Amino acid sequence: MVFEGEAIARGEWYPPHSSGAVPARLLSRGGRLVAVTAEDAILADGDVGQVSFTPRVGSIPRRAVFADGSVFESADNEAIDTFLRAGGRSGWVHRLEEFHPRLFLFAIAVVLLAVGIYRYALPALVEVAILVTPPVVSETMSYGALNTLDRTALSPSRLTSVRQAEIAARFRQVAANAQAGAERYVLNFRDGGLIGPNAFALPDGNIIITDQLVELAGGDDEMIAGVLAHEVGHVEFKHSLRQLYRAAGVAGLVMLIAGDVGSGVEDILTQGGGLLALSYSRSAEAEADRRSVELMRKAGMDPAAIARFFDLLEEKLGDRSHTSMLSTHPGTPERKQAILDYAGTLKQD
DSSP states (O other), X not given: OOOOSEEEEEEEEEOTTOOOOEEEEEEEETTEEEEEOTTOOEEEEEEGGGOEEXXXXXXXXEEEEOTTSOEEEESOHHHHHHHHHHTTOOOHHHHHHSOOTHHHHHHHHHHHHHHHIIIIIHHHHHXXXXXXXXXXXXXXXXXXXXXXXXXXXXXXXXXXXXXHHHHHHHHHHHHTTSTTOGGGOEEEEEEOGGGOSOEEEOTTSEEEEEHHHHHHHTTOHHHHHHHHHHHHHHHHTTHHHHHHHHHHHHHHHHHHHHXXXXXXXXXXXXXXXXXXXXXXXXXXXXXXXXXXXXXXHHTTSOXXXXXXXXXXXXXXXXXXXXXXXXXXXXXXXXHHHHHHHHHHHHHHO
């Protein structure tokens, strides 16, 4: 037979408690909703008021649930909306999603909230995380990092034991004025290989210096001490842990803002978070530079000795880069000048 009625949408009908789909149409007739096959065979029939519709959420197919438990599902959300609007039953979720000027106000509120969280809440949370982090966490991280570096990038130092002892003696002299004293730190000598001239600190106080940096310094042991004092600054200010927690916080903030807005917007927010992390990294480097000046001064050595390291970078490695938005460190010329300025300020005190 031909079933007469107002066609609402095409879709699929599912019997109660079954996933077996049947191609079907949803019709309206005399205050009733009817699901019929292509041959107009009735699959389900119910009063309009007894058929419930799932709310519209984006492009997710909507469902009309009949009293007997059978379900008609359709991706033609516009058609179902048109029918429901005529009966005043448009989904409240979809109404919230519809374009409205208030969305601009909501977007501005979200941005202001994100700025507030990043500016005030995130630093506070990082401080709390640092406070409750037990020493074993830093030790575990450092142990794993050093082992990985030794397996992949570093080799045993080629410096003689006498040379290592000379550098270590100056390092202890500088570290003695650090907050936790020289016992807090372990100086490790390594051949840097492809890493080249470098020194870096691990969160637990292990500091690694490469043979290449010692060779670059020539016989300027005060300059080496200045570089190591800089690394002591990183450990004292817990820059590694702060960087880790801050990056995790920014990632969480991005997820909070982005939600399911799409990969493109999420990528933009992630890149923005990365730029904020770079800015924090530059700030940490400048802070460690100033700590180097302070420690060297207390040890009776040239407070601005680390500035000579930047002279070497400029002369021998041609590093005359200035600070940019994508810099992980402050620009070499600016960094050197800031060190000289800070050393001059301390000298006047």
